Every structure is written in structure tokens, then in C-alpha cells.
Amino acid sequence: MSLLLRIAAFAVLLCLLGGAAQAHAILQTATPADGASLDAPPTRVVLTFSEPVTPLAFRLLRPDGEIVRLPDPRADGATIEAPLALEGVTGTAILNWRVASADGHPVGGSITFTIGAGTEPAQDLAWSTYRAPSWAARFLLMVGLFASVGAILFRYWVFAAERRGDMRLAAGAAGLGALSLAAFVYAQAVDVSGLGASGLRASDVWNALLVNGFGLGAGLAGCALILALVCATGGVSGAAGRWLSAAAAAAVVAAFVAYGHARAAEPAWLMQPAIALHVAAVLLWLGSFAPLLNALRSSPGEGATALARFSAPIFVTSAVLLLTGFVMAWAQLGAVSELWSSAYGVVLLAKLALVAPMFALGAVNRFALARGVAAGRPAAIRRLRRTIAAELLLGVLTLGVVGLWRFTPPPRSMEAVTVTVNGLQFHAHGVRAMANLELSPARVGRSKATVNVLNVDATPLAAREVTVVLLDPLGRLEPIRRPARRLTDASWVVDEVSIPSPGRWTVRVDILISDFEQATVRTSVNVVR
Incomplete structure (x- = not known):
């Protein structure tokens, strides 16, 4: 418990030091x-x-x-x-x-x-070639981080027995993490360049990676892997090992705080500490499974002692996981319906489908098998090894599912959910406002967007300004923003907007109601050539 609090306090301090809001260039x-x-x-x-x-x-x-x-x-x-x-x-x-x-x-x-004469700027922006490698690199990086840092945390904070198997595991996982980190940085640079691998020679690509949270997050992840490797191969012991392993864990936590969807969610004072606590709890929980298995295989006495020390803080760790997970899901989704109506929500459901049996197996271990293991019963030890191996497998699969969030922006930034899509007519219903949108034609090239903005009771909404924003489904182009021209109090039109590629585009309508109030609604449209 003391380790969890130290790691969390370190990460919260990082959040407070870097949380000042500043204006952006316009x-x-x-x-x-x-x-x-x-x-x-x-x-x-x-x-x-x-x-x-x-x-x-x-x-x-x-x-x-x-x-x-x-x-x-x-x-x-x-x-x-x-x-x-x-x-x-x-x-x-x-x-x-x-x-x-x-x-x-x-x-x-x-x-x-x-x-001269306008054209339809159709083109192929397919980047699926880089999606699978990017996901695989991120997935293997998370496996390497949690396995290597989790193993040294177990060694120096949970069960201080010198076992070469644990240190070989930590060293191998750190090596896997280092290779995966290099591959992930490469895939991210390819994505940022927008020109494939040929664009990596441009210095502005690497500058773009450094000026946002990705560069900081990658650097912290690299530091964590180096510290884990030092602990695993350098013969570190005693207080030095405890401090180095705690620093590695804090670097992992800070890396997740520095980069990812959740770091930009509001309110930052709640979300960033929630991320820190969630990652710290995952490190202590998931990272302990492999060393605990090694202890159970080593001898009944060692296995029973390791299990008792691992189980002591497990209720607190589980509570932290559940509470922080709920806070982050609430902030990211915005509405329960987004669980099944958004790609982000579907990934979250898949994660929950894997985590739920992990908690169930943990309950079996704690209440049905722990006493038998403490008594040295071989049957209980064998069953415990099988359930922990199953938990470990489910945990690794969960990391793979979490990696899919790289490609599914959370719906938190939109205050509305799509209700219907019917041909070229769309209706988007938000918390503060609604909009009827017509995009004609819904194909690559020049289109016209007509918007009727309404209050939630379906009465006309007299807005100050309306902006239509097109979000590229492939994430390669910056958002295309077009201010609308007022026709009547509630009717607005964008006379011309060019859609450069086919795909399922997100259409967002930003409605400025007053100097102090703005509503945002969204829908999506399948654009064809």
C-alpha cells in the first residue's frame, strides 16, 4: 500500500506541475x-x-x-x-x-x-498498412513495461526472495519493451508525417512528436525499461533496489499520464490522478502474476508466503482499479449509450468482458484456495497455479484490447450522440441543443451543408454562430472547419465544403449560443466517390 501511495503521489505531483492551461494560436x-x-x-x-x-x-x-x-x-x-x-x-x-x-x-x-474549374480531389488515404504494426508495437510495449517493472516491484516490495527466474523474466520483458518502444515511435512518426515512411526524413515530423505528450511519454517509458533492466541484471539489493523499482513504476505511471486520450479529458484535476492510480494498481496486480507463479512452482512454503504478501493489499488495489476505471469511463463516454454506439465504447465493453472473469478468478483464489495453499495442500497449489495462469492470460489479452483505443477517439468531446441516419438527412441530439443536417451530395468533392439548429424541446434556437466541422475518418487530415452563413434565426448554410476522400466522416456542428455558452452535436456520414 505504501508503494501505491508513493507512486500515485509522484504522478499527481507531475500533473500539478504541468497542468496550467494556456491559450493556443488562432x-x-x-x-x-x-x-x-x-x-x-x-x-x-x-x-x-x-x-x-x-x-x-x-x-x-x-x-x-x-x-x-x-x-x-x-x-x-x-x-x-x-x-x-x-x-x-x-x-x-x-x-x-x-x-x-x-x-x-x-x-x-x-x-x-x-x-480555375473545381475538381473532385479524390485520393487514396489508406493507412491500414500502419495500423496493425502500430497496434502490435503498443501492445508489446505495454506487455514489456508491466512484466518487467511488475517483476522488480514484486522482488523488492512484495516477496524479497532471490530467484533468477524472476530477474530473467524482468530482463527479457525489458528487452521486449525497448524493441517495441522503438517500433512504436517509428509507427507514430509515419502517422504524423502523412507521407508514409518517405516522410520520416523531415525534421518537422520529429518536432511534432516532441512538442506534444508523445515525446514525453516515450521518454518516460524508456527510462522505466532502463531502470527495470538495471535492477534485473545489476545485482541491486536492499534499499537501492526498492528505490530504483519505485522510480521505474513512477516512470510508467507518468508515461501514461503524459500521453493518451484520457490525459486530455476534463476535469484534469480528477482525470490525471485517476489515470495515475489506475496504472499503479495495474502494475501491482497484473505485474505480480508471473513472479507469483514462479514462487508457487518453487516450493510450497515460498508460494504460501508470496501469496499471503500479495493478497494483503489486494482489496485496496481492487477498489482503486474499479473506482478509477469507473471515473475514467464516465468522463470519456459522456452517455451510457456510447457503450454500444461508439467504437470507443465497444472496446471498453470488450475490456470489461476480460476483466470481469479476472476478478472472479481472484475471488476464487482468495476465498476458496488460499487456505489450502497456506496448509501446503498439493491439490490447492495446482489449482491456484492454473487460475493465476488464466488471470495472466486474460490480463495480456486485456492489454491487447486496450491498444485498440489508439484508433478510437473517445466520444467525450462531443456532447451529443447520433440518433438517426437517413440518406442525406441527419439528426443529432445533444444535451443542450439539436441539429438537423443535410449534406448534399454525400460524396467526394464539393458539397453543401444545410443546418437547422433547435433547442432540446424542438423549438428554433437563435444561435450567434454555427460552424460545421468534418473529421477525417483516417485521422490523416486536420479537421475541415467551415463557418455557416445565417439564412433565418435557426437555419444556416455552408455553401461549399470539399470532402477529399471516401469513408465514414464525422460531422460536428459547433453552435455558439452566447458569449458564455456553446453546444456541440455530431453525427456521421458515409461518403462515397
């Missing part, structure tokens, strides 16, 4: 302007922001569907200028930009402009 002007129709191809793009910025990634989606990176964008305070190679080109192009604000946070957006 694009004020662009040349060419968003939605501009040009007679001749522009030779450069000039963006002016509300504060000094650093360019990260500028990509141009040409009318023929090719994505090219703009070389060497130059920053001069709040203005960025980059050359455009569009000689002899006609059609619709989309510029994707991503910059770092003065506070280091990345922001991005897109600008659409047409040269």
Missing part, C-alpha cells in the same frame, strides 16, 4: 483565403496567426490526389510563408497546416482553394 488571415477561387495558381501561401508560432507540418493535397510536403516553411513571428508548386495545375486543392503555439501546444487546420 489563424487570423490566409493568402490564398479559405474557399478562394483563383484564376491562376498561387506561388506561395502566407498564414498569419494571433501569436508567434513554429511550423510543424505543411502538406498540400493536390487536385490529382497526390499529397506533398511543403519544404522549408519560413516563420517570421506570427506569420508563416511557404512555397506552393502548382504551376499549370487546375482544380481544387487543400492545404493542411500544423504549427506549435508559443506554449508548445500543436494546433492545425486546413484551407481549401480552387484554381
Whole structure:
């Protein structure tokens, strides 16, 4: 219990030190302007922001569907200028930009402009080639982290018996984690580049990884693996081993706090400590299974002692897991219906389907087998080994399921859930407002969006501003934001929005009700060529 509190306190301190909120840069002007129709191809793009910025990634989606990176964008305070190679080109192009604000946070957006006659900028943005390797690398990294750091925690804090098997396990898991960390960084860089492996030579790709939480999280994970390897191979003992293993555990906790969906959820003062406590509890629980199995195989006496020490804090650990898991699920989902209506919720259900039998097996171990093991009964020891092995397998499968959250953004940022989808007509019902949306046509190319905004009692809502946001289903383009033009008090229209690729796009409607109140609703549309 003391270790859990130390790790959690360390992670909470990190949260408090890094929790200050700062403003982000806002694009004020662009040349060419968003939605501009040009007679001749522009030779450069000039963006002016509300504060000094650093360019990260500028990509141009040409009318023929090719994505090219703009070389060497130059920053001069709040203005960025980059050359455009569009000689002899006609059609619709989309510029994707991503910059770092003065506070280091990345922001991005897109600008659409047409040269001569408009075209349908259809292209293949498929990146499934990188999804499976990215998931596998993240999964193996989590296995390596929890197995290596869990083994040394068990060795120095739970059962201080010198067993070579535990240290070989920790060393091997640390090596697996190091290789997986390198592969995960590579996969993330490929994703950020937007140009496949050929884009990794660009320095802005690596800058983009460093300015957000990914770089910090990867560095902390690397530190944890190094500390675990030192403890496993360096003959560390006594107080030094306890401090090094605790530092490794704290680094794992801080890595999860630094990077992931949950770190951005509100309220941060609740969510970030919840993440810290949840990961610390998983380390102590899941990370102890393999060393506990080794102890049970070693001798009945060692197995009984190790089980007793492992079981002492198990009620507190289980309570922390359940409570923090509930808090994070509540904050991420926003509505119970998202459990079955969102990809994030389906992954959560799959995780719960694996965790529930783990708790059931743990109850069997604690209340049905522990006394027999303490008495040295061979049958009870054999049954306990089988149930712990089953728990370990379920735990590893759970880590694999959790890795799928890399590709399923949580619905927390949307205050609404989709109710119906009928052809080109959509209805989105939110907590504060509703919207009837028509996207015509729902295919690649130029479309028109008409929005009727309503109060939840279906009466017209007199909004101040309405913005339609298209979110790329492949996650490769920055959100396409288009301000709507008022037709009546409750009716708004976006005359033209270019959809660059097929797929199931998320359509979000941001409704500014007053200076102090905004509602957000969403739906999704299957865009075809």
C-alpha cells in the first residue's frame, strides 16, 4: 500500500506541475483565403496567426490526389510563408497546416482553394498498412513495461526472495519493451508525417512528436525499461533496489499520464490522478502474476508466503482499479449509450468482458484456495497455479484490447450522440441543443451543408454562430472547419465544403449560443466517390 501511495503521489505531483492551461494560436488571415477561387495558381501561401508560432507540418493535397510536403516553411513571428508548386495545375486543392503555439501546444487546420474549374480531389488515404504494426508495437510495449517493472516491484516490495527466474523474466520483458518502444515511435512518426515512411526524413515530423505528450511519454517509458533492466541484471539489493523499482513504476505511471486520450479529458484535476492510480494498481496486480507463479512452482512454503504478501493489499488495489476505471469511463463516454454506439465504447465493453472473469478468478483464489495453499495442500497449489495462469492470460489479452483505443477517439468531446441516419438527412441530439443536417451530395468533392439548429424541446434556437466541422475518418487530415452563413434565426448554410476522400466522416456542428455558452452535436456520414 505504501508503494501505491508513493507512486500515485509522484504522478499527481507531475500533473500539478504541468497542468496550467494556456491559450493556443488562432489563424487570423490566409493568402490564398479559405474557399478562394483563383484564376491562376498561387506561388506561395502566407498564414498569419494571433501569436508567434513554429511550423510543424505543411502538406498540400493536390487536385490529382497526390499529397506533398511543403519544404522549408519560413516563420517570421506570427506569420508563416511557404512555397506552393502548382504551376499549370487546375482544380481544387487543400492545404493542411500544423504549427506549435508559443506554449508548445500543436494546433492545425486546413484551407481549401480552387484554381480555375473545381475538381473532385479524390485520393487514396489508406493507412491500414500502419495500423496493425502500430497496434502490435503498443501492445508489446505495454506487455514489456508491466512484466518487467511488475517483476522488480514484486522482488523488492512484495516477496524479497532471490530467484533468477524472476530477474530473467524482468530482463527479457525489458528487452521486449525497448524493441517495441522503438517500433512504436517509428509507427507514430509515419502517422504524423502523412507521407508514409518517405516522410520520416523531415525534421518537422520529429518536432511534432516532441512538442506534444508523445515525446514525453516515450521518454518516460524508456527510462522505466532502463531502470527495470538495471535492477534485473545489476545485482541491486536492499534499499537501492526498492528505490530504483519505485522510480521505474513512477516512470510508467507518468508515461501514461503524459500521453493518451484520457490525459486530455476534463476535469484534469480528477482525470490525471485517476489515470495515475489506475496504472499503479495495474502494475501491482497484473505485474505480480508471473513472479507469483514462479514462487508457487518453487516450493510450497515460498508460494504460501508470496501469496499471503500479495493478497494483503489486494482489496485496496481492487477498489482503486474499479473506482478509477469507473471515473475514467464516465468522463470519456459522456452517455451510457456510447457503450454500444461508439467504437470507443465497444472496446471498453470488450475490456470489461476480460476483466470481469479476472476478478472472479481472484475471488476464487482468495476465498476458496488460499487456505489450502497456506496448509501446503498439493491439490490447492495446482489449482491456484492454473487460475493465476488464466488471470495472466486474460490480463495480456486485456492489454491487447486496450491498444485498440489508439484508433478510437473517445466520444467525450462531443456532447451529443447520433440518433438517426437517413440518406442525406441527419439528426443529432445533444444535451443542450439539436441539429438537423443535410449534406448534399454525400460524396467526394464539393458539397453543401444545410443546418437547422433547435433547442432540446424542438423549438428554433437563435444561435450567434454555427460552424460545421468534418473529421477525417483516417485521422490523416486536420479537421475541415467551415463557418455557416445565417439564412433565418435557426437555419444556416455552408455553401461549399470539399470532402477529399471516401469513408465514414464525422460531422460536428459547433453552435455558439452566447458569449458564455456553446453546444456541440455530431453525427456521421458515409461518403462515397
